[in-house]
Amino acid sequence: MATNKTFTMIKPDAVDAGNIGAITKMIEEAGFIIKAMKLTKLSSERAGEFYEVHKERPFYNDLCAYMSSGAIVPMILEKENAVEDFRTLIGATNPQDAAEGTIRNLFAKSIEANAIHGSDSDENASIEGSFFFAGTEMF
Ligand code: ADP
Ligand code: MG
DSSP states (O other): OOOSEEEEEEOHHHHHTTOHHHHHHHHHHTTOEEEEEOOEEOOHHHHHHHTGGGTTSTTHHHHHHHHTSSEEEEEEEEOTTHHHHHHHHHOOSSGGGSOTTSHHHHHOOSSSSOSEEEOSSHHHHHHHHHHHHTTOOOO
16 A cells, blocks of 8 residues: 655765755655655765665666765655655656656756655655664654
8 A cells, every 4th residue: 555655865966066955845846745854974885785676786886886975865755645756756767768847857967876866665665764764753
């Protein structure tokens, strides 16, 4: 059954480009409520753990280096049909394929530095949210 939460993080390219405000504005205007949020940084080990499911893929080492190269903004978001609606809001993995007006279309630099993460299932939203916010109070 669909829950009403998803997990996202603004990636280092978008934080470095000064787009935290523009992206969170889009998220809120699309009807998502921010339930948890922080500015933090991953070690390469923690990035490796987060992207464990991709460890056999050729881009895994580069991805871990990139994701630990700068600050990120992880968030837990709430909205009806959150996981699916948020994937629609961010657009395709490769910004060249991302629909017009999506976050990746507007802000991503490349298929790797693609501005933002969005969980792909309710189960992963819960696992990924706990990875950053276990024990954090939600409002
Ligand atoms: P998504 O983030 O859209 O769910 P994936 O789960 O397939 O995409 O991949 C996780 C992340 O790995 C992507 O967001 C992107 O940063 C990176 N990535 C995916 N495919 C590639 C690729 N072919 N080359 C480099 N990096 C990639
Ligand atoms: Mg994914």
